[in-house]
Amino acid sequence: MSKLLKTDGRHRKLEGWPLVFSVLTGLSILIGGTVEFLPLVLLDSSVPRISTVTPYTPLELAGRDIYIAEGCGNCHSQMVRPFRDEIERYGEYSKPGESIYDRPFLWGSKRTGPDLARVGGKYPDLWHVRHMDDPRSTSPKSLMPPYPWLLTKQLNFEGIPAKMKALAALGTPYSDSQIEESVAAAQSQAAQISRNVSSNGGPSGLEDKKITAIVAYLQRLGVDLKKSTN
Amino acid sequence: MESTQNPASPISSSPARITVTFDDQITRYFVIATAIWGFVGMLVGALIALQMPFWQANLGEYLSFGRLRPLHTNAVIFAFAGNAIFAAIYYSSQRLLKTRMFSDGMSRFHFWGWQAVIVSAAITLPLGITTGKEYAELEWPIDVMITIIWVVFAVNYFMTLRIRREKHMYVAIWFYIATIITIAVLHIGNSLAMPVGLFKSYPIYAGVQDAFIQWWYGHNAVAFFLTTPFLGLMYYFLPKAAERPVFSYRLSIVHFWSLVFLYIWAGPHHLNYTSIPEWAVTLGMTFSVMLWMPSWGGMINGLFTLRGAWHKLRDSVVLKMFVIGITFYGMSTFEGPLLSVKTVNALSHYTDWTIGHAHAGALGWNGFMTFGMIYWLLPRLWRTKIWSDKLANLHFWVGTIGMLLYVMALYSAGVTQGLMWRAFNESGRLLYPDFMETVIQIVPMYWVRLIGGLMYLAGMVMLLVNMYMTIKSADEKPTDAAITVAA
Numbered sequence: 001m002s003k004l005l006k007t008d009g010r011h012r013k014l015e016g017w018p019l020v021f022s023v024l025t026g027l028s029i030l031i032g033g034t035v036e037f038l039p040l041v042l043l044d045s046s047v048p049r050i051s052t053v054t055p056y057t058p059l060e061l062a063g064r065d066i067y068i069a070e071g072c073g074n075c076h077s078q079m080v081r082p083f084r085d086e087i088e089r090y091g092e093y094s095k096p097g098e099s100i101y102d103r104p105f106l107w108g109s110k111r112t113g114p115d116l117a118r119v120g121g122k123y124p125d126l127w128h129v130r131h132m133d134d135p136r137s138t139s140p141k142s143l144m145p146p147y148p149w150l151l152t153k154q155l156n157f158e159g160i161p162a163k164m165k166a167l168a169a170l171g172t173p174y175s176d177s178q179i180e181e182s183v184a185a186a187q188s189q190a191a192q193i194s195r196n197v198s199s200n201g202g203p204s205g206l207e208d209k210k211i212t213a214i215v216a217y218l219q220r221l222g223v224d225l226k227k228s229t230n
Numbered sequence: 231m232e233s234t235q236n237p238a239s240p241i242s243s244s245p246a247r248i249t250v251t252f253d254d255q256i257t258r259y260f261v262i263a264t265a266i267w268g269f270v271g272m273l274v275g276a277l278i279a280l281q282m283p284f285w286q287a288n289l290g291e292y293l294s295f296g297r298l299r300p301l302h303t304n305a306v307i308f309a310f311a312g313n314a315i316f317a318a319i320y321y322s323s324q325r326l327l328k329t330r331m332f333s334d335g336m337s338r339f340h341f342w343g344w345q346a347v348i349v350s351a352a353i354t355l356p357l358g359i360t361t362g363k364e365y366a367e368l369e370w371p372i373d374v375m376i377t378i379i380w381v382v383f384a385v386n387y388f389m390t391l392r393i394r395r396e397k398h399m400y401v402a403i404w405f406y407i408a409t410i411i412t413i414a415v416l417h418i419g420n421s422l423a424m425p426v427g428l429f430k431s432y433p434i435y436a437g438v439q440d441a442f443i444q445w446w447y448g449h450n451a452v453a454f455f456l457t458t459p460f461l462g463l464m465y466y467f468l469p470k471a472a473e474r475p476v477f478s479y480r481l482s483i484v485h486f487w488s489l490v491f492l493y494i495w496a497g498p499h500h501l502n503y504t505s506i507p508e509w510a511v512t513l514g515m516t517f518s519v520m521l522w523m524p525s526w527g528g529m530i531n532g533l534f535t536l537r538g539a540w541h542k543l544r545d546s547v548v549l550k551m552f553v554i555g556i557t558f559y560g561m562s563t564f565e566g567p568l569l570s571v572k573t574v575n576a577l578s579h580y581t582d583w584t585i586g587h588a589h590a591g592a593l594g595w596n597g598f599m600t601f602g603m604i605y606w607l608l609p610r611l612w613r614t615k616i617w618s619d620k621l622a623n624l625h626f627w628v629g630t631i632g633m634l635l636y637v638m639a640l641y642s643a644g645v646t647q648g649l650m651w652r653a654f655n656e657s658g659r660l661l662y663p664d665f666m667e668t669v670i671q672i673v674p675m676y677w678v679r680l681i682g683g684l685m686y687l688a689g690m691v692m693l694l695v696n697m698y699m700t701i702k703s704a705d706e707k708p709t710d711a712a713i714t715v716a717a
Contacts (some may be wrong), residue, residue: 015399029450032517033446036446037446070294096505100436107446142285162427170434209455214474
């Protein structure tokens with residue numbers, strides 16, 4: 001140790017060799033990441049599959065991308081931890097197999113608002129429309145910003161097949177026919193949500209707006225875990 | 231760092247000597263950019279801090295919290311701290327290596343390219359063009375720009391090392407090398423994605439793997455963008471300002487290698503109790519706790535450098551800034567390992583405690599070290615006196631008090647909310663089943679945080695004013711420093 005660290009020692013010599021120094025530094029910083037990451041990729045047991053978890057529908061995918069664009073993840077997490085209080089408050093804790101199709105993952109880092117991992121099915125579609133339009137209409141003391149433009153801006157249905165193609169290339173099991181029919185499927189799901197909303201006293205004409213996509217996405221969160229296997 | 235020319239002996243022939251002029255202009259550019267973007271980034275920070283307790287401050291689609299928060303983080307990390315890092319590196323490396331930068335052209339490409347990246351961020355992020363990954367929100371075309379700029383920076387730097395006249399690399403250089411190499415690896419690793427058009431992409435990773443890669447990147451952005459280059463800054467500017475040598479050579483070696491090796495493993499502490507495998511979290515936690523030691527090695531080396539020089543603080547705003555900066559570094563690098571411990575993290579995760587922790591480090595360490603460096607550089611780079619020493623000292627006090635208010639407010643909010651979330655009543659039911667109850671409780675603390683943040687911003691404005699007035703009083707073309715060396 002002394003020969004290494006003295007002011008005339010071996011490390012001092014190393015301080016005169018920038019290339020060797022840089023290579024050693026480079027190796028040092030590669031070790032930790034490699035050791036921690038490789039098993040996650042090479043070992044299937046790292047992410048046990050859940051058979052009822054399937055990819056997002058075309059409309060839900062569009063909604064997920066709106067969630068990302070609006071930065072919802074800055075205030076909302078999507079990760080229920082295995083604690084008694086979280087399970088009481090949010091539902092079953094989140095499993096690794098639930099996010100296998102999540103690109104990017106949206107587990108979040110902050111709960112300015114509540115966790116959303118199991119928000120699917122908790123509120124009716126109309127509640128979500130009202131809440132996004134004016135959060136205080138459903139939640140009086142809320143700090144959430146209003147998102148009224150989601151009820152007026154058109155959803156880009158035509159852009160959905162390209163998204164699915166990209167995800168399919170990365171490994172999400174979308175079939176060619178699913179991609180071909182995705183625009184129609186999205187429009188159909190959007191129309192259904194729009195009918196739910198208007199028939200319950202909410203605004204009409206939302207079937208081609210961004211709000212139906214985000215509602216579809218939110219209604220999907222956490223739902224697959226409880227699906228039956230048939 | 232100037233030396234007088236050797237008078238030639240009348241009998242023997244003395245070796246030829248040349249003058250090496252440092253490129254100080256590039257440092258001037260980076261210093262000005264640092265101050266401007268610091269103001270912009272902190273202004274956005276103040277706005278989003280207001281938006282939290284006062285939702286009406288969400289001024290429409292493009293200025294809503296969700297769009298602006300990433301703009302704030304990118305601006306303060308990459309624009310403010312980034313330009314500060316480059317100012318430190320360009321100024322100190324030329325002097326430590328006794329050479330001008332290898333290529334003035336590459337230096338300027340680096341500068342203007344970096345500012346272009348920042349402007350791209352300022353345009354795309356409010357438009358909702360984002361990857362959704364923290365501190366890596368910029369979409370793929372900007373990521374490509376960053377890669378090109380970083381490669382040019384790296385080539386310029388390593389070629390400068392190659393042509394150096396001072397053969398021995400001082401400790402600051404080691405930290406700069408670690409920064410340049412590791413940021414390249416992290417940026418490329420976490421940005422790998424499949425594009426869908428010009429403004430959207432999906433990461434090649436999904437779910438658990440994406441989470442891991444994101445926090446391998448995210449934590450090590452703190453390590454190798456917000457820590458190592460600032461340690462390099464400390465090792466150069468503190469001994470200069472204090473006119474004292476660094477406390478311990480051996481400590482610098484030990485803490486450098488242990489820091490660069492250990493830091494990388496700490497990523498999973500951002501994912502405690504989430505669905506990544508437990509073994510990864512345990513590794514992350516263990517290495518995070520170990521990381522306390524090399525970090526405090528840096529703090530000790532810094533603070534002990536002031537042995538016998540503490541009296542100088544009274545008359546030096548630069549030293550005041552550095553001491554508070556290094557102290558906050560010590561606090562944050564103790565708190566970080568503390569927060570990595572699973573039991574503590576179970577309470578703190580998702581609360582404002584995390585934000586408080588981040589800002590203690592960012593405002594205290596990164597901010598104050600940058601301010602100290604700038605106040606030291608202003609008279610030297612512009613060859614004039616600083617316009618107002620009083621204003622600089624006022625900046626120091628207002629900034630320090632602002633930081634303390636900020637951090638205390640968020641510790642209070644974080645612990646309060648964390649405890650309320652997990653509280654049960656006697657019949658085994660949640661005591662606060664409505665999330666809203668926990669929000670209402672902490673709103674007053676959000677207001678205190680805003681006050682603290684506004685004070686810190688006020689300090690930033692003071693620096694901008696001082697910088698502007700100092701430059702105004704200087705020559706239009708201040709001379710660059712030069713040394714004479716053997717040919």
